[in-house]
Amino acid sequence: MKKIILIFFFASTCLHGRAQSITDSIQVLDEIVLSDSKLIHYASGVNQSVLNDSILKNNSRSLTSLLAFNSNLYFKENGYGMVSSPSFRGTNASQTAVIWNGININSQLNGQADFNTLSSSNFNSISIRSGGGSVQYGSGAIGGSIHLNNKLAFNTHFENTVEASYGSFNTKQTGFKSSFGTNLFSVNFGLFYVDSDNDYKFLGTNKVNENGAFENLNLNVNLGYFISKNDVLKLYSQSYIGEREFSGTLVAPARSKYEDENYRNMLEWVRISGMFNSSLKAGHLQEVFKYFENKNTDNYTFGKVNTYFINHSLNVRLSEKLQFKTILDYNSYEGAGSSFGNPKRDAFSTTILLNHKVTEKLSYGLNLRKDFTSGFESPFVYSLDAAYQVTDTYKILMNGSKNYRVPTFNDLYWNPGGNLDLVPESSYQLDFGQQLHFEYFNFKLNGYYIHTEDLIQWTPNNSGVWSPKNVTESQSYGAELEMESYYRVKAHQFKFNAHYSYTVSENMETKKQLIYVPFHKANTSFSYGHKKFNMYYQHMYNGEVSIIGSTLTGYNVGNMGLGYSLNENGHINYEINFKINNLYNTYYENVALRPMPNRNYQIQTIIKF
Amino acid sequence: MKMNKFTLLALAIGLIFTSCTNDDDPVDEIKGVYDNGMLIVNEGNFFQGNASVSYVSNDYSVVENNIFNNVNSRLLGDTAQSIAFTDELAYIVVNVSQKIEVVDRYSFTSIATIDAGLTNPRYMAFANGKGYVTDWGDGGSALDDVVAVIDLATNTVESSISVGEGPEQILAKNGKLYVSHKGGWSTNNIVSVIDAATKTVQTITVNDVPDEMVFNQAGELVVLCEGATQYDANWNPTGHTDGSLVRINVANNSIVSTLIFNNGIYPSLMAYADGKLYYQAGSKIYTINDAATSLPTESIINDSFYGLAVNDNMLYGTKTDFTAGTGDLLIYDLSSKSLTTTKSLKVGAAKIYFN
Numbered sequence: 001m002k003k004i005i006l007i008f009f010f011a012s013t014c015l016h017g018r019a020q021s022i023t024d025s026i027q028v029l030d031e032i033v034l035s036d037s038k039l040i041h042y043a044s045g046v047n048q049s050v051l052n053d054s055i056l057k058n059n060s061r062s063l064t065s066l067l068a069f070n071s072n073l074y075f076k077e078n079g080y081g082m083v084s085s086p087s088f089r090g091t092n093a094s095q096t097a098v099i100w101n102g103i104n105i106n107s108q109l110n111g112q113a114d115f116n117t118l119s120s121s122n123f124n125s126i127s128i129r130s131g132g133g134s135v136q137y138g139s140g141a142i143g144g145s146i147h148l149n150n151k152l153a154f155n156t157h158f159e160n161t162v163e164a165s166y167g168s169f170n171t172k173q174t175g176f177k178s179s180f181g182t183n184l185f186s187v188n189f190g191l192f193y194v195d196s197d198n199d200y201k202f203l204g205t206n207k208v209n210e211n212g213a214f215e216n217l218n219l220n221v222n223l224g225y226f227i228s229k230n231d232v233l234k235l236y237s238q239s240y241i242g243e244r245e246f247s248g249t250l251v252a253p254a255r256s257k258y259e260d261e262n263y264r265n266m267l268e269w270v271r272i273s274g275m276f277n278s279s280l281k282a283g284h285l286q287e288v289f290k291y292f293e294n295k296n297t298d299n300y301t302f303g304k305v306n307t308y309f310i311n312h313s314l315n316v317r318l319s320e321k322l323q324f325k326t327i328l329d330y331n332s333y334e335g336a337g338s339s340f341g342n343p344k345r346d347a348f349s350t351t352i353l354l355n356h357k358v359t360e361k362l363s364y365g366l367n368l369r370k371d372f373t374s375g376f377e378s379p380f381v382y383s384l385d386a387a388y389q390v391t392d393t394y395k396i397l398m399n400g401s402k403n404y405r406v407p408t409f410n411d412l413y414w415n416p417g418g419n420l421d422l423v424p425e426s427s428y429q430l431d432f433g434q435q436l437h438f439e440y441f442n443f444k445l446n447g448y449y450i451h452t453e454d455l456i457q458w459t460p461n462n463s464g465v466w467s468p469k470n471v472t473e474s475q476s477y478g479a480e481l482e483m484e485s486y487y488r489v490k491a492h493q494f495k496f497n498a499h500y501s502y503t504v505s506e507n508m509e510t511k512k513q514l515i516y517v518p519f520h521k522a523n524t525s526f527s528y529g530h531k532k533f534n535m536y537y538q539h540m541y542n543g544e545v546s547i548i549g550s551t552l553t554g555y556n557v558g559n560m561g562l563g564y565s566l567n568e569n570g571h572i573n574y575e576i577n578f579k580i581n582n583l584y585n586t587y588y589e590n591v592a593l594r595p596m597p598n599r600n601y602q603i604q605t606i607i608k609f
Numbered sequence: 610m611k612m613n614k615f616t617l618l619a620l621a622i623g624l625i626f627t628s629c630t631n632d633d634d635p636v637d638e639i640k641g642v643y644d645n646g647m648l649i650v651n652e653g654n655f656f657q658g659n660a661s662v663s664y665v666s667n668d669y670s671v672v673e674n675n676i677f678n679n680v681n682s683r684l685l686g687d688t689a690q691s692i693a694f695t696d697e698l699a700y701i702v703v704n705v706s707q708k709i710e711v712v713d714r715y716s717f718t719s720i721a722t723i724d725a726g727l728t729n730p731r732y733m734a735f736a737n738g739k740g741y742v743t744d745w746g747d748g749g750s751a752l753d754d755v756v757a758v759i760d761l762a763t764n765t766v767e768s769s770i771s772v773g774e775g776p777e778q779i780l781a782k783n784g785k786l787y788v789s790h791k792g793g794w795s796t797n798n799i800v801s802v803i804d805a806a807t808k809t810v811q812t813i814t815v816n817d818v819p820d821e822m823v824f825n826q827a828g829e830l831v832v833l834c835e836g837a838t839q840y841d842a843n844w845n846p847t848g849h850t851d852g853s854l855v856r857i858n859v860a861n862n863s864i865v866s867t868l869i870f871n872n873g874i875y876p877s878l879m880a881y882a883d884g885k886l887y888y889q890a891g892s893k894i895y896t897i898n899d900a901a902t903s904l905p906t907e908s909i910i911n912d913s914f915y916g917l918a919v920n921d922n923m924l925y926g927t928k929t930d931f932t933a934g935t936g937d938l939l940i941y942d943l944s945s946k947s948l949t950t951t952k953s954l955k956v957g958a959a960k961i962y963f964n
Contacts, residue, residue: 249656249658249687250658250684251658251684251685251686251687251706252656252658252686252687252705252706252707253706253707293747293748293749294747294749294750297747297750299747299749299750300749301749339844340844341842341843341844341845342843343843413844415840415844416838418844457932459930459931459932510933547657548654548657548659548931548932548933548934548956549659549934549935549955549956550659550934592657592658593657593658593684
């Protein structure tokens with residue numbers, strides 16, 4: 001750790017000197033600031049919600065809580081702090097792609113991203129892209145995708161933030177962020193550490209969450225440097241190191257422990273030259289886990305995957321109105337683990353994206369992709385999207401897409417049970433959206449239909465061995481509503497947002513709602529600020545869900561927070577925040593027999609300089 | 610369902626009354642609402658806490674699911690594995706909950722819970738005035754497997770006897786305990802013979818993955834070995850070891866005969882009634898006599914189950930769909946070899962016991 005920090009400071013001082021000599025008349029383009037400009041430029045008819053700094057700041061550092069309370073995403077969390085998987089539109093966690101700076105980071109082992117291994121603290125913006133996105137983001141982008149972005153700011157600045165908090169269940173969180181930039185150089189650094197006994201009481205019982213302690217560290221370093229007027233080199237790096245005890249249930253005591261690590265490193269070279277933007281990325285992802293059946297012994301099972309990738313994209317802007325992008329992408333995956341030997345997989349894909357602004361009001365996109373994956377045939381996927389600005393305030397969006405998900409290493413190679421005859425899940429989707437934008441009020445309504453076939457499902461065979469098969473066909477349809485409002489009277493600021501989703505997701509054969517898909521989910525937050533004072537209240541309703549052979553009751557949970565800033569205009573700015581989670585001390589289970597925390601408190605200080 | 614239980618109870622009380630007034634006319638006393646029927650263990654889904662026990666009356670007219678929960682107003686637990694019986698009590702071994710629920714076998718009223726000192730309990734038997742529970746310890750460790758000794762008066766684990774990897778089923782006879790070592794998370798190929806009084810352990814080597822055991826009418830211990838799939842270092846299947854039916858002379862622990870199944874056929878379930886052994890292999894049910902020197906080639910029923918029992922010329926098989934969350938009891942008449950009735954149970958419907 002110390003080494004990394006040292007290298008970072010050394011690099012920043014060296015490069016600082018050269019900064020002034022090169023021209024500063026550089027157009028700051030999305031290609032430079034972001035690593036994933038297609039998120040903005042090739043998604044005319046796709047609904048996206050962006051959670052920016054102000055929402056990220058006020059909310060929990062847990063990405064699970066943040067998104068559960070501020071989006072239409074539904075989370076399945078195996079007890080607080082344990083494995084947490086997102087889903088939307090009635091799909092499952094492995095049909096929800098998680099994209100870090102443009103790169104799909106779903107696990108190659110189970111196909112999912114665990115949201116309790118990602119801290120919201122170290123990202124500048126989080127975008128939620130509803131609906132199919134396999135053309136742009138590959139396997140797993142069926143229900144939608146969640147984008148974690150780090151921005152590089154090429155302007156002169158030097159900002160630091162230190163935060164520390166303490167809360168119930170002996171929960172300690174510490175963070176440090178630093179951002180430095182000139183017109184040629186930009187770096188940001190983020191470190192976040194959390195440690196919790198997490199031994200909350202199971203309300204209405206004499207039990208506590210006995211085996212639930214966790215600690216983890218997230219480290220992000222992002223660098224950008226103009227090597228010439230037209231060339232930028234960027235480095236993105238993220239690490240996670242975590243250790244968790246795995247909570248038991250109300251009827252199953254636990255003694256296991258899980259250690260996992262994720263390392264993501266990517267180097268990008270962007271060249272901007274007239275109508276051409278070229279981006280070449282190369283990187284390495286590593287995921288490693290160790291599972292200790294009994295935390296008091298040294299016996300463990302493990303799994304590990306190394307992913308090496310190289311990706312080139314070329315954006316051609318033919319005119320102000322017409323542009324296209326070609327992407328060539330190569331990924332090589334190498335796995336190793338206690339239960340699956342040393343499997344390898346290579347995947348190559350070729351993509352073309354086109355965006356055309358026909359008039360001021362009408363634009364559309366056409367996108368095509370073909371994957372070539374060792375071991376099986378991946379489908380040819382495509383999408384078409386369009387947006388029409390009917391009036392100044394009213395906009396219509398439409399898109400249709402074909403999407404897919406390849407079987408994971410676990411599906412193919414897990415022993416016993418792995419099935420090499422699996423084919424990718426394939427899905428098509430239609431989406432229609434309407435948006436109203438007023439000065440103080442925004443409103444979005446989306447309706448969709450998803451049909452998925454060859455769903456991979458693990459079922460036991462006659463000898464009791466669980467094995468995955470392409471068995472099921474499912475369909476989902478529903479509506480999503482988003483509202484936000486902002487109002488200011490003198491020094492009083494009011495903010496309001498609300499989300500509601502209605503989701504039907506059923507097995508085509510049985511016509512039954514899939515397990516762990518709520519028909520209804522809603523949330524709302526309200527915040528008020530006056531000079532140095534701010535407060536918020538947020539509320540979530542998670543409707544009843546089906547579970548195997550039964551149902552799990554819905555629940556309402558509310559959180560509130562108060563904050564006060566000191567020395568707001570000075571060089572050093574202090575903030576103190578107080579939060580109450582589960583305000584009404586509600587007993588609730590997000591996953592059956594795994595009670596969630598009772599009312600709990602947190603006090604946080606933030607110092608900015 | 611509840612109605613039926615009360616009707617039965619009323620009937621039972623009626624019968625007791627009747628029997629009291631007619632001393633010279635002996636009538637079988639009904640010992641509780643769950644007498645004269647089958648108790649079926651529904652394992653439930655792993656880590657979903659939905660294990661249960663179902664009751665089906667001998668005439669199949671009464672089916673009551675979730676009887677433990679109905680009587681005691683609490684969940685049974687996670688992944689029920691088996692039930693062992695004394696004259697009065699039923700001991701329900703709940704694997705993932707790491708406990709044994711002790712109930713009155715006829716009323717299902719909870720008597721005690723043994724939840725300390727067990728890690729991965731599987732099956733239970735009684736000998737020497739004590740209970741003996743097979744326990745894998747940690748699934749990933751081959752060195753911590755035991756037979757836990759239960760003090761039946763206090764319902765606590767009083768000691769443990771170290772045995773080889775993956776002790777599974779356990780039978781008691783003449784002060785000896787016979788344990789099949791299926792192998793837990795791994796595979797094994799032994800039967801342990803434990804002297805209950807001295808706790809000394811002997812082993813008999815059989816074929817791979819011995820699981821189900823019965824004593825036949827000749828007094829031999831019959832062990833069904835499932836055989837195992839073999840893998841290379843990369844977990845690619847390379848072949849199978851043979852499944853077998855092994856008969857053991859318990860007087861000297863010697864193997865009387867070993868009938869080998871065709872390579873790649875995994876026999877799994879076994880039941881015994883009226884001098885005939887029934888087993889499942891290759892998704893079919895076969896029967897064999899005690900003295901047979903070769904395995905039959907003709908099946909009697911072309912169906913396969915998750916649990917199997919035979920009684921009074923009727924064959925009972927359970928089936929379950931872990932994904933859909935359903936379980937069923939199928940009842941075949943062995944004379945006509947045809948399905949007579951199907952009853953709806955709960956997810957993970959497995960072992961069948963006659964109460």
